[in-house]
Amino acid sequence: MTETRAVIFQAPGGPEVLKLVQRPVGDPGPGEVRTRHHACGLNHIDICQRSGVYPMPLPQVLGMQGAGVVKAVGQGVTHLATGDRMAYAATPPGAYCDVRVMSAAQVCRLPDGIDFRTAAAMVLQGLTVHYLFHRTVPLKSGDTVLFHAAAGGVGLIACQWARAMGIRLIGTAGTEEKCALARDHGAAETINYEREDFVVRVRELTEGRGVDVVMDSIGAATFERSLDCLRPVGMMISFGNASGKVPPFDLGILGAKGSLQLTRPTLFTHIARHEDCQAMAAQLFQMVESGKVAIRIGQEFALADVAEAHRRMEARATTGSSILLPWGGRPTAPPAGPCRQAGTGDSRNLPTGRAAFPRDHADRATAPIRLSSGESHLDLSA
């Protein structure tokens, strides 16, 4: 019987509700695979689920993004084989662990040119940028987009994707350092929305016209003012709630502010079909392998340090993407300056004090697991 460590929570709450447990993992059923993670991605949505903003069936293993190796394949799975390198963004959650069994539909073969840490840092956030830029509105070269939280995980990928498409991306962020980082990654202009009124500044930057599209993942704190940044008939894409959910509002506001359009999309609609997911992932991998998009891993944490990782994300103390390493890793400071390594990933620039992990060490990638028959709690401070 295979065993795994997994981070679960039994009730919504702060980072302290996260518990590391050990439990058995079964064999994959029809349409499923068993995967061993080399790295797992952290996303803001994990915080929404843990805190109860997005209610979940409990107890629940968190995590929607991972990379590693396929260890077993269930009946009917044809696009993956045992031993394949893989990465995924998928629902339901369950990625904060060493080993899991999951539906194969959203698991994608990982090209050799992309290392596991980079893959774990980019699939969910990169696919999000893909659907925002290509499947939500027909964006084209010359369009102007206001993108909030431009120095975050999704944000830095969006900055680079926009540059590659010839889109003028005006990015917002909460500090001067984050603004500089967004510009280094391709934002045409930035606004420190802690210091400046971003509506006034957007109007200045667009000579009064307003932007074609706003991509707003901040939610309650920015929603209404984001509408004021749009040109007539412009598109508001509200895709997150970092500051809280957008409260109910009078639809008439959209008419009064210039016949605005509004959508509230989620990645999991766009990758629900296996074929769509695989095609989108192939395009994302191509963007990274071509060097148009480099993935910046701003911080990495051991699986056992997951609560600290959540604290830092909630405190807005992260930049770029964050990952969990089942086989080790300690909290790291963000690397100084922009990272531009493509293909093998920016993670090589991290000041981790450890050599880069060899790509295909599937089984040695995980710290030794203590065997037990049922589920047992492990010390999160270990």
Ligand code: NDP
């Ligand atoms: P990150 O943690 O990397 O970035 C979030 C950033 O939001 C923070 O760093 C911070 O940047 C800003 N922020 C502003 N107010 C707050 C607040 N009150 N609490 C926390 N952060 C705040 O997140 P991701 O890149 O993983 O995700 C970005 C957003 O996109 C999230 O809201 C997430 O839920 C959403 N998302 C939505 C998807 C969808 O399909 N709908 C898919 C993926 C992500 P600063 O300090 O610069 O303001």
